[in-house]
Amino acid sequence: MRFLVFDLKRIFSGKTLVLLCLLSPIIVVFIFSTVISPMLYTAGGLRFNLAICDEDGSEGVQEFISQMLNSQALKDLVTSYPVKTEEDGVAMLESGDISVFVHVPAGLFESMRTGEAVKVDIISTKAHALEANLTSMTLKSSLEIVGKSQNVMEAARLLLIDKGVDEAQADEYLTESTNDAITRYMSRRETLGDGGPISPVGEYLPVEYYISAIFSIFAALAMLPLIHFSAADSSGAILRRGLLCGIGTGGFFAARIVSGAIFVLLVLTMLFPTSLLLKLADTVLGGSYANNFAALAVSLVLSALCFSALALTVAVWLPNENTALWTGFFLVIGMAAFCGALIPEGALPKWASLIGRWLPIRSTMRLLSVSLFDFDRQIFLQDALKALGFSALLLLLGWLGLNRRGSGA
Amino acid sequence: MFIKAEGLSKKYGGVSALSGVSFSLERGEVLGLFGLNGSGKSTLLDILALAARPDEGKICFDGAEVLYKTAQARRRIGYVPQEIALFEELTVRENLLCWSRLPGKKAKERADETAEKLNLTDFYKKKVSALSGGMKRRVNLAVALLGQPELLVLDEPFAGVDADNTDWIETKLREMADGGVAQIVSGHSPDQIMPLIDSILVLSRGESVWYGSKETFLAEAEGVGVNRKMQGIIRGEAL
Numbered sequence: 205m206r207f208l209v210f211d212l213k214r215i216f217s218g219k220t221l222v223l224l225c226l227l228s229p230i231i232v233v234f235i236f237s238t239v240i241s242p243m244l245y246t247a248g249g250l251r252f253n254l255a256i257c258d259e260d261g262s263e264g265v266q267e268f269i270s271q272m273l274n275s276q277a278l279k280d281l282v283t284s285y286p287v288k289t290e291e292d293g294v295a296m297l298e299s300g301d302i303s304v305f306v307h308v309p310a311g312l313f314e315s316m317r318t319g320e321a322v323k324v325d326i327i328s329t330k331a332h333a334l335e336a337n338l339t340s341m342t343l344k345s346s347l348e349i350v351g352k353s354q355n356v357m358e359a360a361r362l363l364l365i366d367k368g369v370d371e372a373q374a375d376e377y378l379t380e381s382t383n384d385a386i387t388r389y390m391s392r393r394e395t396l397g398d399g400g401p402i403s404p405v406g407e408y409l410p411v412e413y414y415i416s417a418i419f420s421i422f423a424a425l426a427m428l429p430l431i432h433f434s435a436a437d438s439s440g441a442i443l444r445r446g447l448l449c450g451i452g453t454g455g456f457f458a459a460r461i462v463s464g465a466i467f468v469l470l471v472l473t474m475l476f477p478t479s480l481l482l483k484l485a486d487t488v489l490g491g492s493y494a495n496n497f498a499a500l501a502v503s504l505v506l507s508a509l510c511f512s513a514l515a516l517t518v519a520v521w522l523p524n525e526n527t528a529l530w531t532g533f534f535l536v537i538g539m540a541a542f543c544g545a546l547i548p549e550g551a552l553p554k555w556a557s558l559i560g561r562w563l564p565i566r567s568t569m570r571l572l573s574v575s576l577f578d579f580d581r582q583i584f585l586q587d588a589l590k591a592l593g594f595s596a597l598l599l600l601l602g603w604l605g606l607n608r609r610g611s612g613a
Numbered sequence: 614m615f616i617k618a619e620g621l622s623k624k625y626g627g628v629s630a631l632s633g634v635s636f637s638l639e640r641g642e643v644l645g646l647f648g649l650n651g652s653g654k655s656t657l658l659d660i661l662a663l664a665a666r667p668d669e670g671k672i673c674f675d676g677a678e679v680l681y682k683t684a685q686a687r688r689r690i691g692y693v694p695q696e697i698a699l700f701e702e703l704t705v706r707e708n709l710l711c712w713s714r715l716p717g718k719k720a721k722e723r724a725d726e727t728a729e730k731l732n733l734t735d736f737y738k739k740k741v742s743a744l745s746g747g748m749k750r751r752v753n754l755a756v757a758l759l760g761q762p763e764l765l766v767l768d769e770p771f772a773g774v775d776a777d778n779t780d781w782i783e784t785k786l787r788e789m790a791d792g793g794v795a796q797i798v799s800g801h802s803p804d805q806i807m808p809l810i811d812s813i814l815v816l817s818r819g820e821s822v823w824y825g826s827k828e829t830f831l832a833e834a835e836g837v838g839v840n841r842k843m844q845g846i847i848r849g850e851a852l
Contacts, residue, residue, distance in 0.1 A: 206720075217702040442698050444659070444664045445692065445698040448662060448663070449713070449756075449759075451712075
């Protein structure tokens with residue numbers, strides 16, 4: 205225990221390092237949201253053509269599409285082309301005339317009214333994955349909210365009929381109130397974008413993507429100081445002295461894993477206020493983030509444990525500190541690239557995406573994303589188990605490597 | 614006989630680092646260990662400090678073999694590695710507490726006592742990174758003394774230490790030897806550690822090429838010079 209306390213004191217002794225670890229992700233998120241992303245949006249680099257095939261054709265869906273295309277998220281980015289059939293849309297996509305094709309199936313509005321699951325197809329090519337993601341995110345969150353409003357309106361319609369109001373009048377009420385709800389929601393979405401806490405310059409951004417990506421990358425980068433400490437200690441006289449002073453490989457291992465995990469947790473700490481802000485957006489400003497604090501806490505602990513174990517493994521299996529540090533650095537970059545943290549996963553070649561599925565950053569990114577923005581128990585459990593599996597494997601490798609270093613003792 | 618080492622051998626990946634080395638040591642005796650780089654000095658010291666296990670041979674403390682009771686035996690050994698095995702980010706006091714085997718209050722008392730003994734009190738609350746090379750050597754030694762060892766194993770304790778600190782460390786080690794602490798001290802230059810030692814073991818390519826008392830060595834070196842005699846032994850030349 206005493207060794208752990210001093211190990212923590214060592215790791216946290218560099219105040220500049222600690223401050224950098226704490227603030228860097230926030231600074232990068234801020235720069236991304238205030239400079240890089242608006243540049244992408246306003247420079248026209250992201251402007252794209254979109255075709256919509258509305259097989260439903262109802263007034264509600266038309267209103268919804270109109271509002272969506274004029275939303276803060278898409279209005280300056282999208283030129284839309286209506287097409288009559290799905291084949292026409294796919295043909296335009298194949299010829300390169302459009303980047304994204306949205307197919308609204310027949311009966312969508314009715315399905316929403318009756319509370320059934322609805323599905324809108326968003327078809328794109330790998331080269332336009334970012335545009336497809338942006339469209340998908342806007343559409344998904346809008347559909348969710350509108351769907352919920354629909355259910356409330358439908359309940360109100362039934363209540364009106366129960367109370368003896370004429371069915372035609374009740375239907376008219378439903379159509380009007382639904383359109384009103386869509387308009388209000390889409391307008392509120394703009395308000396959220398303009399003055400909301402996520403994007404200070406007023407642009408709607410795919411925050412789900414870059415907040416989890418940036419924090420995951422920084423958590424992985426936090427491995428570098430840990431690799432430095434572990435490599436220096438385990439290759440030099442420190443480990444030997446530790447063994448002779450009765451600390452033993454077990455004590456050394458436990459102290460380094462726990463202190464490393466606490467250090468990585470520090471980097472991820474700022475996700476808690478972020479989550480609070482999102483919660484605020486959800487309840488006050490009308491956002492649609494279903495975050496879960498307990499899941500977030502579990503995600504942070506698992507991510508921290510995973511990266512702490514990875515840092516120790518790299519440090520004890522590579523021959524010296526310099527090699528371990530460079531390997532650690534390139535490992536972070538490689539993992540980030542393969543896991544879709546640097547570029548969206550949809551834009552990656554299939555083989556790269558497959559490799560990425562078996563790297564820890566992907567699980568941690570998904571855990572953070574799911575627990576911060578769109579909690580889904582099944583996805584969370586799946587990725588939590590994966591992160592736990594990575595941690596167990598890395599802990600075992602770290603332990604074996606450390607024993608090898610202290611072998612014979 | 615306090616310590617008896619018999620036929621110690623160690624291989625690293627098929628390369629012999631130490632081959633059949635034997636010697637003995639009384640309480641309070643200081644053995645000087647000489648040899649070129651790669652001669653097996655550090656391997657022998659690691660084995661004697663019970664930080665590495667020999668492939669063959671045994672070590673006895675007071676007649677009892679220790680290789681399979683290392684945890685107990687380690688408590689009797691203080692090890693001063695050639696490198697500075699300290700946490701640079703911590704203060705001298707924190708380093709002494711961190712490496713202590715004793716619980717809470719006792720650890721603090723022992724740390725204070727050791728620091729006083731080695732004149733470290735002025736630097737007690739300074740970070741190790743702020744100390745000079747010589748001072749770091751002192752702290753390195755202080756950590757080894759925390760457990761009040763019966764055997765002190767020192768790997769080149771004077772490497773990179775200025776003359777003042779060398780004299781000071783030498784005096785302290787001599788005082789400890791007079792107090793009954795057996796010591797094994799490695800070095801390159803016989804001149805530097807000759808005043809401290811009582812017996813000599815010379816290694817070359819992992820083998821013991823000379824072992825005997827300091828008096829015998831000095832008698833053989835007469836007219837040749839201590840350094841030249843040592844070089845001759847190491848290179849296998851007849852002088």
